[in-house]
Amino acid sequence: MPNGKSSGKHCQLLFSEAIAQPKTMAAQATPLCPTPSPADPSTLEATDRILQEIASVERRLEAMDLKITDVTVASSSIRAVIAGFRETANALDQRLTAVENQVAVLPDQEAELRSLRAKITDLEDRSRRDNVRFFGIPEQKEGSDIKSFLKTLLSDLLGIELSPLPEFQRVHRIGPLHKATPTNHALS
Numbered sequence: 001m002p003n004g005k006s007s008g009k010h011c012q013l014l015f016s017e018a019i020a021q022p023k024t025m026a027a028q029a030t031p032l033c034p035t036p037s038p039a040d041p042s043t044l045e046a047t048d049r050i051l052q053e054i055a056s057v058e059r060r061l062e063a064m065d066l067k068i069t070d071v072t073v074a075s076s077s078i079r080a081v082i083a084g085f086r087e088t089a090n091a092l093d094q095r096l097t098a099v100e101n102q103v104a105v106l107p108d109q110e111a112e113l114r115s116l117r118a119k120i121t122d123l124e125d126r127s128r129r130d131n132v133r134f135f136g137i138p139e140q141k142e143g144s145d146i147k148s149f150l151k152t153l154l155s156d157l158l159g160i161e162l163s164p165l166p167e168f169q170r171v172h173r174i175g176p177l178h179k180a181t182p183t184n185h186a187l188s
């Protein structure tokens with residue numbers, strides 16, 4: 001048998017190989033190294049190294065366990081945040097659907113509103129007590145400003161200076177535009 005030191009190195013190499021390839025070493029069925037005596041210093045050194053490696057592996061496993069625990073806690077809080085986002089997204093989706101349904105009705109409501117406003121304006125115009133009609137005014141004679149034209153016409157027809165000039169709420173022609181016949185003007 002060679003001296004104890006070389007035998008210890010040989011055992012250490014064989015032990016490292018056994019850890020790396022346990023099935024291969026078990027298949028060979030040969031002892032890793034000759035059985036040294038328990039008091040052999042190389043055996044004690046090898047045992048100490050093995051124990052140190054085991055302790056190192058245990059420390060690394062404990063550190064990994066702590067990291068895994070941290071990752072588990074972090075993933076749980078991430079899941080909670082994602083669940084909150086899902087709830088918010090669902091609520092927003094419901095609100096968006098409700099708004100889209102309301103917006104879809106708006107064009108019809110706007111058209112109805114325009115129609116009702118036109119009817120109200122027409123009814124107000126027809127129901128006024130202070131309406132004044134002028135007959136025999138040729139069309140297109142008033143130009144673009146009917147209110148000013150009628151104020152001047154009233155002063156001329158009555159032969160007096162109107163001070164202050166009357167205020168008209170509305171001035172418009174009644175009836176279709178004809179070239180030959182004069183139309184009526186209604187004042188309010």
